[in-house]
Amino acid sequence: MKLCRVVGTVVAPVHHPAYDGHRLLAVRPIDPDGTEAADRMFVAVDRAQAGVGDRVLVMADGSSTRDVCGGGEFPIRTAVIGVVDEIEVHGRVLYGTDAD
Amino acid sequence: MFLGRVIGRLVATQKTAGFQGQKFLLVRPVDEHGESAGDVIVANDVVSSGPGDLVHVCDGKEAAMALPDSFVPSDATIVGHVEQFDVSTAADSGRTGAGRPR
Amino acid sequence: MLIGKVVGTVVSTMKDEKVVSLKFQIVQELDERGTERNKYIVAADTIGAGQGDLVLFASGSSARQTTLTDGRPIDAAIFAVIDSWDVDGELVYQKEGLEVLGREPSEV
Numbered sequence: 001m002k003l004c005r006v007v008g009t010v011v012a013p014v015h016h017p018a019y020d021g022h023r024l025l026a027v028r029p030i031d032p033d034g035t036e037a038a039d040r041m042f043v044a045v046d047r048a049q050a051g052v053g054d055r056v057l058v059m060a061d062g063s064s065t066r067d068v069c070g071g072g073e074f075p076i077r078t079a080v081i082g083v084v085d086e087i088e089v090h091g092r093v094l095y096g097t098d099a100d
Numbered sequence: 101m102f103l104g105r106v107i108g109r110l111v112a113t114q115k116t117a118g119f120q121g122q123k124f125l126l127v128r129p130v131d132e133h134g135e136s137a138g139d140v141i142v143a144n145d146v147v148s149s150g151p152g153d154l155v156h157v158c159d160g161k162e163a164a165m166a167l168p169d170s171f172v173p174s175d176a177t178i179v180g181h182v183e184q185f186d187v188s189t190a191a192d193s194g195r196t197g198a199g200r201p202r
Numbered sequence: 203m204l205i206g207k208v209v210g211t212v213v214s215t216m217k218d219e220k221v222v223s224l225k226f227q228i229v230q231e232l233d234e235r236g237t238e239r240n241k242y243i244v245a246a247d248t249i250g251a252g253q254g255d256l257v258l259f260a261s262g263s264s265a266r267q268t269t270l271t272d273g274r275p276i277d278a279a280i281f282a283v284i285d286s287w288d289v290d291g292e293l294v295y296q297k298e299g300l301e302v303l304g305r306e307p308s309e310v
Contacts, residue, residue: 005192007187008185008187009184009185010182010185011182011184012156012180012181012182014183015147015156016147016166016179018166019180024156024180034191034192040102040131040138041102041131042101043101043103043156044101052188053193055192062160062161073170074165074166075158075162075163075166076162077158077159077160077162078101083195083196107234107289108234108290109287110284110286110288111287112258112282112284112285113283114283115258115283116248116281117269119281119282124203124282126287126289139233140233140234142203142258143203151290151291160262160263161263163264164264171267172281173248173260173266173267173268173279174203174260175261
């Protein structure tokens with residue numbers, strides 16, 4: 001899984017039927033401290049009611065993502081599966097309500 | 101999965117079975133500012149895209165799962181036409197998942 | 203998928219039995235303008251491409267989705283010989299002796 005920040009929303013009304021009912025988000029990988037990682041932006045379906053600016057957990061493995069989306073063979077490869085509450089590294093809370 | 105701009109078309113007659121009737125398009129990956137974000141790739145298409153379109157590309161093994169014959173060596177397929185792409189360069193929302201309605 | 207040029211072949215006698223009978227070719231990546239990139243890959247040839255041919259190849263697990271590479275330890279496969287391509291409406295490449303100008307890709 002990857003730690004990302006949601007940077008945008010993508011509206012694509014003409015799509016493969018696998019995307020019926022799915023919201024698409026543009027996400028950018030971040031380091032645990034919130035700085036942007038070198039990896040480029042990508043898109044993911046939203047399974048966690050995430051919004052722009054949220055730090056999120058993104059499943060970037062195809063077969064696991066398809067499992068999360070009900071299982072089967074369809075062209076969905078990445079999904080936002082959670083909104084991050086807290087990030088702690090080496091005992092220090094870097095993000096969340098108890099952040100140092 | 102990523103966003104890209106269709107910049108061209110490619111024709112190949114001699115190809116592996118299963119790709120008959122499938123289109124190949126050249127796609128330039130773009131970042132949140134619409135700028136080029138990586139090498140141009142070749143993608144199949146299931147949503148009637150053409151040059152100039154901003155599209156959503158599914159990569160990896162899932163790319164073939166969009167095609168009528170999914171036993172093909174496709175590693176990129178255009179699965180959506182992007183009509184609107186809103187980007188925020190603002191930092192964190194500060195919102196966490198805790199206490200939010202599920 | 204990426205555009206490449208077949209620049210050589212690799213012959214290996216001592217190899218895993220799962221790759222016996224496969225033909226391996228050295229492919230140099232080209233960019234959308236046909237310019238050579240300094241990137242080379244060894245790919246299984248599934249269609250009988252020849253030296254100098256401009257080809258399409260797939261990478262990763264997708265490369266195993268052909269009857270020749272199915273279930274084999276292959277991570278790159280040549281699956282098409284390119285006739286032509288255009289960028290921004292201008293023809294970049296056209297195979298010699300081929301008349302496909304003006305035809306829609308879907309007609310081929």
